[in-house]
Amino acid sequence: MHTLTLTKGVPDFREGKVSFDEDGHLERGKTPTVMNPNDAYALNAALQTRVRHGGRVSVMSMGPPGYKEVLREAMATTYADDLYLISDREMAAADTWATAITLSAAIEEMGVPDLVFAGFKTADGETGHTGPQTCWCLDMPVVTHVTALDIDEEEERLRARRLVEGDLSETETVETDLPAFVVVDPEFEPSYRTARHRLTLKDLRETARERAESYEDALTVWDHADINVDPDYIGLDGSPTIVSSVDPIPKPPAEREATMVDPTDAEEMRDVLDAMRPLAGDAGDAAAAGGD
Incomplete structure (x- = not known):
């Protein structure tokens, strides 16, 4: 069982130091970055799958070199085996569509896993588009708003409970063949039901701490040439979204x-x-x- 979790660095709005260029594009290299909060649920889903079914766990992000720290945190959280950073100036200022094209090309280069996990949405764009668009590029079945899941390894099928149109009061259970793409809802809570699961989790935690200290040994960095994508279809050139204006929220001065x-x-x-x-x-x- 091979799982991949997509994660992203987002501006740390708590710091009040979000930087934009004159065209309204976020200058990520000048902005403090943290892991996207909703990605934590996707990482939990990947970890639960690893504990129950074994196999290999990978984590991938597209962004500047500073995202290495986000990947290091993700490795420590999900006890990942390997990390992938897709980083290139040609990818700068990408909208969700150009990001999806880049991520899907990188996933195909690494080898399509059994499960791809993504968070519900990011704290900076909040569109919720990147996961489903990446899935569309890969031509995989997608299950969204997932709150619980399990795998039938013999039948190679995913069974998931999901919220119906995001309604907390109504759920449904769906099944699909693997490989599949899962967008994890913030209502997801990992479940470790047996003593074996809990012991496996403990063992993984101990080895992951050591691995995260030297995470760059497990890190692969690819540019656009490595994943064989045309620069005209990624980054700003490949982004159909037009940002008409940006109004940064200034950090209020301390008055106390x-x-x-x-x-x-x-x-x-x-x-x-x-x-x-x-x-x-x-x-x-x-x-x-x-x-x-």
């Missing part, structure tokens, strides 16, 4: 003033309590009545 207090100074701590009591309501009145 801080007063430094020495916790060993009884007088200063008394001033702190006096300031907090009105905010505590009845509890503050009770505390004041009780004395120091």
Whole structure:
């Protein structure tokens, strides 16, 4: 059983340092990056499949060299065996369609796995297009909004429970042949039902920690020539999406003033309590009545 999880680095909006060029394109090299939060569910699904059915786990990302750290984190999370970074300046400013073409070409180059996992959507674009579009390029069956899954290895079939049109109150169970593409919903929770599963998980965790420390030994980096794609069909040139404008959200300036207090100074701590009591309501009145 060979599984592949697609993951992506997204801007760390918490830092408030998102950089755009004059054409409105995100400058990823100048922007702090973290793993896309929704990819964690896809990684959990891949790990569950590995624990239950064995085999090999791969993780792939398309982006600048800095995405190596995202892949390292993914290796530690899903206990992956190998990593693939698809990185080339020709791929810059790609929309979801150009990204899908690039990823599908890379997947074909590595050898189409039994299962490809993708997150529900990314925190930067939030289109939810890249996974299904990549699947379309690969001509594989796709199951979306997956909340639980299992594999019949003898029949080479996937059985999955999925939300119906994203409705948490309604689910359905579907089956399809392998290889298949799975878009994992944030409602997915991995299940390790037997002692054997839990022991396998423990063993994998210990070996993965060592592997992640030297993750570059398991990392393959490909450019557009390595995956045999025409630069005219990837990156900005291959992106039909037109960005009319971008309005960055500036980080608001800090407006609070801080007063430094020495916790060993009884007088200063008394001033702190006096300031907090009105905010505590009845509890503050009770505390004041009780004395120091």
